[in-house]
Amino acid sequence: MVTFLQSRFYKLFACLIFLTAILVGNNSFGQVKFSVSCPNKTIGKNDLLQIQFKVENASNVESIVPPNFKNFNVVSGPNQESSTSNINGKLSQYVAIGFALQPKSPGTFTIGPATAQADGKEYKSDPVTVEVTKASTLHPNNNNNSASSLSPFPSLPNFNFDLPTAPVTHQFDDYILKPGDNVAEKTQKNLFIKLDVSKTSCYVGEPIVASFKLYTRLHSETTVTDAPSFNGFSVNDLPVNDNASQEKYNGRMYNVYTLRKVELYPLQPGDVTLDPVVADNKVTFIKSAYANSQNSDDFFGMLENFGDAGIPADGLVVKNITLKTPAVTVSVKALPLEGKPVNFRGAVGDFNITSSLAKDKITTDDAGNLRVTINGSGNIQLINAPTIHWPAGIDGYDAQIKDSVNKNVVPMKGSKIFTFPFTASKAGDYKIDSLSFSFFDPETDSYKTVHTSSLEIHVTKGTGVPKNSYIKNSSNNSVENSSIINQKTELIAGIVLILGIILLIILMIIRKNKSENLLETKVKLDDLENENNEAEKEFIIPENPLLEAHEKLVAEDSKGFFHSLDTSLKKYLAAKFKVPANELTKRRLNEELDKCNVSLGTSLMLTSLLDEVEINLYAPPANVNHLNNIFEKASEIVSLLDKQVCSY
Numbered sequence: 001m002v003t004f005l006q007s008r009f010y011k012l013f014a015c016l017i018f019l020t021a022i023l024v025g026n027n028s029f030g031q032v033k034f035s036v037s038c039p040n041k042t043i044g045k046n047d048l049l050q051i052q053f054k055v056e057n058a059s060n061v062e063s064i065v066p067p068n069f070k071n072f073n074v075v076s077g078p079n080q081e082s083s084t085s086n087i088n089g090k091l092s093q094y095v096a097i098g099f100a101l102q103p104k105s106p107g108t109f110t111i112g113p114a115t116a117q118a119d120g121k122e123y124k125s126d127p128v129t130v131e132v133t134k135a136s137t138l139h140p141n142n143n144n145n146s147a148s149s150l151s152p153f154p155s156l157p158n159f160n161f162d163l164p165t166a167p168v169t170h171q172f173d174d175y176i177l178k179p180g181d182n183v184a185e186k187t188q189k190n191l192f193i194k195l196d197v198s199k200t201s202c203y204v205g206e207p208i209v210a211s212f213k214l215y216t217r218l219h220s221e222t223t224v225t226d227a228p229s230f231n232g233f234s235v236n237d238l239p240v241n242d243n244a245s246q247e248k249y250n251g252r253m254y255n256v257y258t259l260r261k262v263e264l265y266p267l268q269p270g271d272v273t274l275d276p277v278v279a280d281n282k283v284t285f286i287k288s289a290y291a292n293s294q295n296s297d298d299f300f301g302m303l304e305n306f307g308d309a310g311i312p313a314d315g316l317v318v319k320n321i322t323l324k325t326p327a328v329t330v331s332v333k334a335l336p337l338e339g340k341p342v343n344f345r346g347a348v349g350d351f352n353i354t355s356s357l358a359k360d361k362i363t364t365d366d367a368g369n370l371r372v373t374i375n376g377s378g379n380i381q382l383i384n385a386p387t388i389h390w391p392a393g394i395d396g397y398d399a400q401i402k403d404s405v406n407k408n409v410v411p412m413k414g415s416k417i418f419t420f421p422f423t424a425s426k427a428g429d430y431k432i433d434s435l436s437f438s439f440f441d442p443e444t445d446s447y448k449t450v451h452t453s454s455l456e457i458h459v460t461k462g463t464g465v466p467k468n469s470y471i472k473n474s475s476n477n478s479v480e481n482s483s484i485i486n487q488k489t490e491l492i493a494g495i496v497l498i499l500g501i502i503l504l505i506i507l508m509i510i511r512k513n514k515s516e517n518l519l520e521t522k523v524k525l526d527d528l529e530n531e532n533n534e535a536e537k538e539f540i541i542p543e544n545p546l547l548e549a550h551e552k553l554v555a556e557d558s559k560g561f562f563h564s565l566d567t568s569l570k571k572y573l574a575a576k577f578k579v580p581a582n583e584l585t586k587r588r589l590n591e592e593l594d595k596c597n598v599s600l601g602t603s604l605m606l607t608s609l610l611d612e613v614e615i616n617l618y619a620p621p622a623n624v625n626h627l628n629n630i631f632e633k634a635s636e637i638v639s640l641l642d643k644q645v646c647s648y
Contacts, residue, residue, distance in 0.1 A: 032058045034116045034123035042131045045106050048242070053125055054096035058118035061095040067112040072101035103132040174217040177285040183319050187283050190217040193259070195274065195325040198410075203333050204266050205348030205379045205604075206442045207411045209238070211261045212277045212325060215247070215254040221282040224259060225322075228275030229629045231636070234265040234382060234608055236407050263410050265348075265379045267605050269334035276325040283319045290315035335440050339447050343387070345590075346604055347439035349378015349411055353386075355435055355452040365462030368422050370396075372452070374437060375415035380405055382604050384590060385418045386437060391430045394457075396422045398585055424459040431456050545572040546634055553631050558621035565634060566613050576641060586610075596646035606637050 033056040043049050049072065055061050103109075108131050113124040174190050177183065191214075198209040214222060237260070244255040259277060266272065290312075335348075351374055358369035374383055385399040397420065405414030424430065432455040440447050545568050552561035574581040577592040584592075586607075593603045612630065616622060 032056070032118055032121070032123065034114075034118070034125055036114065036125040036128055038111075038128045038130070041129065042133065043103065044133050044135050045103050047103075049101040049103065049130060050098065051101060051111065051128065052096050052098040053114040053116070054094050055116050055118050055123070056094040058093075058095070060119055062117040064095070064097050065115045066097065066099065067114050069099070069101055069111065071104055071107070071109040072111075073104060074099055074101060103130075106132045106134050108132070175219060175286055176288050177317050178288045183285070183317060184321075186285070187218070187319050187321050191215070191220060191281060191283060191321070191323070193277060193279055193323045193325050195277070195328050197274070197328055197330065200329070201331045201333065202266065203348060203440065203442050204269055204335050205346060205382070205440070206266070207379070208264050208266075208330060209261065209410055210264055210274060210328075212259040214257045214259055214279070214323075215249060216257070217252070217254055219284050222257075222259075223280045224277060225280050226276070226278035227260070227625075228277060229632070230262070230264060230275065231629075231632065232267055232272055232605075234267060234379065234604075236263040236265075236381075236412065237261070238263055238410070239408055263407075263412070265382065266330070266332040267608070268599065268602070269332050271329050271331050273327050273329045276327065279323050281321045281323060283321060285317040285319070287315050287317060336445075341436075341438035341447055341449055343436055343449075344438040344440070344447065345384055347374075347378065347380075347383050347437070348442060349376055349380070349439060350441055350443070351376030351378065351380075351383075351437065351439050351450065353435065353437040353450050353452055355432075355455060357455055357457065360456060361458045361460070362424065363460050363462035364424055364427060365464070366423070368424075368457065370420040370422060370432065370455070372399075372418045372420070372435060373415055374418075376439075377409075377411045377413040378439070380412050380414055380416055382608065383416050384607065385420075385587065386435055387587075388420055388435070389433060390422065391432065393425050393428060393459075394422050394430055394432075395425065396420055398587060424457070427459050427461040429456065429458055541572065541575045545569075545638060546631070549631065549634070553624075553627050556624055556627075558616075558627060561627055561631075562613055562616045565630070566617060569610065569613070569634065572638065572641075577646065596644055598641070598644055602637065602640045602644075605633070606641075609633050609637060 033054075035054050035056070037052045037054065039050055040047075053064055053066065055064060108129065111128045111130060113127050116123045116125075174186075177186070193212065193214045196211045196213060202208050240258040240261050242257075244257055246253055247256045248254075259279070353372065353374050355370065355372045358371065359366075362368045370388065372386055372388075374380070374386075380403070385401065388396055390396040399418040399420045401416065401418055403414065403416045405412050405416075434454045435452040436449050437451075438447060438449045546565070549561055549565040549568050552564050570581050570584065573579075573589065574584050577584070577589075577596065579588060579592060589606075590603070593606075609630075616630075
């Protein structure tokens with residue numbers, strides 16, 4: 001037992017020193033930098049302006065406060081973004097917020113500096129001067145001016161659908177209200193929204209594309225009032241073109257605007273009905289008496305700008321209508337059990353795996369790095385670190401993760417890099433066996449497994465003075481030290497035994513102290529029992545584990561909500577799986593989920609939720625709708641886990 005505790009202590013101590021060395025000993029973090037990025041400083045009045053504020057190399061970002069966008073409407077944002085990476089021992093990270101802005105009018109405007117609180121200091125970004133012209137300065141097919149490209153979870157903008165530059169031919173009558181025309185029928189015939197999906201049947205983890213489109217032959221102002229939450233899916237927003245396209249529907253040509261386009265990765269099997277998009281529309285018609293008085297040459301010009309066309313109020317008819325996409329159900333198939341590899345962890349797509357060592361020769365004073373790269377196409381964002389079976393004598397640690405993913409293609413393409421630090425306790429030659437990675441290929445309806453090559457490490461005896469991030473606190477005479485410690489332990493045990501005997505004799509002689517000694521013994525036993533009870537309390541699942549988070553939600557306290565949700569979820573999981581909270585790493589959590597036979601879909605939902613909560617801990621305050629969606633996901637996952645009976 002003593003040897004075991006020694007080992008655990010040494011490992012924990014080494015980890016602590018390693019982390020300290022990363023943060024302060026190796027100058028891993030550079031100087032804190034707070035910057036602003038604005039790719040296009042000259043835009044048209046109908047273009048979107050992208051602007052991002054980024055904090056780099058800070059260990060703790062407390063807040064980022066944007067400036068006042070008084071000359072712009074905020075179309076999307078704040079959209080949060082963060083990243084942490086460790087390359088060759090150099091740690092870097094950033095936290096950023098981005099916005100898509102719509103100018104209110106032409107002119108030259110200065111956007112003031114944003115403010116950031118990081119590492120106990122205040123930082124300010126540079127001001128940005130933007131020129132807004134009457135004509136568009138951006139290419140019509142440039143998706144970089146799309147609000148959805150800034151974030152996987154954008155706010156949905158308002159759309160003002162004036163007459164397109166390429167109007168549908170012969171649609172004059174659609175704008176004109178004749179005597180006897182039914183306004184409601186005329187509107188419904190010429191304006192509607194629908195949901196298109198790339199497929200209505202797929203496997204868990206197989207992407208589908210959902211496009212919410214507005215079809216119109218009218219002059220309308222459209223505002224999205226209710227956006228779908230996509231519960232049960234991992235969501236990636238795709239860029240959309242703000243310009244109208246033309247499509248034929250039921251034999252009639254329409255101008256088509258894409259309100260939102262998303263890539264959805266189902267997390268669990270079953271029939272799922274996609275939430276609708278709800279949009280309010282203000283439609284304007286011209287009474288035929290006024291329309292007939294206009295020259296046909298000026299008709300389109302008049303339609304392009306109703307407000308400045310000099311049309312009297314009694315010459316216009318305005319209709320307000322609420323549109324809703326019809327229900328679409330997607331059948332999500334469970335992945336087949338037949339042929340399922342033992343190491344399969346939910347990857348769906350087409351992938352490959354490679355591994356390499358930063359150095360294949362190290363000393364017992366050094367820390368090595370094993371780099372494992374998984375690349376390909378599919379649900380790459382949901383891929384977790386592979387399990388490494390380290391040889392005896394090698395101590396491995398949790399992976400540092402870096403990814404590079406193109407989210408604008410379907411399915412996503414890119415790579416995920418896992419860097420595993422490790423140390424060696426004694427000199428010798430070691431072999432890291434070939435790693436395997438399994439995935440399901442929906443194109444062939446089959447599981448596939450890819451492998452890396454085995455790797456060899458040559459370890460030589462060090463000086464006993466650590467040179468790298470990890471520090472071993474035992475010398476090269478660790479075996480001798482262990483023997484000495486055992487000898488000392490035996491000596492102490494002997495002394496304690498002798499003292500015990502002497503004490504017993506004294507107690508027998510001095511009977512008058514018997515009652516006091518018995519009372520003291522009882523108190524000690526009570527204290528021990530109380531300690532055991534406190535330990536057991538740690539693993540008692542509260543009746544409502546998300547109660548505090550719900551209170552913060554009701555109070556619209558975004559920061560408090562995410563901190564409370566983070567703490568509550570970790571306490572709940574620790575109690576559920578009877579693992580101390582400080583030992584519940586991502587790797588340990590995955591192991592416990594497997595032991596408890598928790599379904600793959602629930603495991604992926606939980607992992608995705610924990611990552612999302614962690615990101616929002618350091619992000620600016622979120623809106624209430626976002627908080628509600630997060631809370632609903634957390635409640636659903638806790639409910640699923642509550643039904644799971646684990647045998648321990």
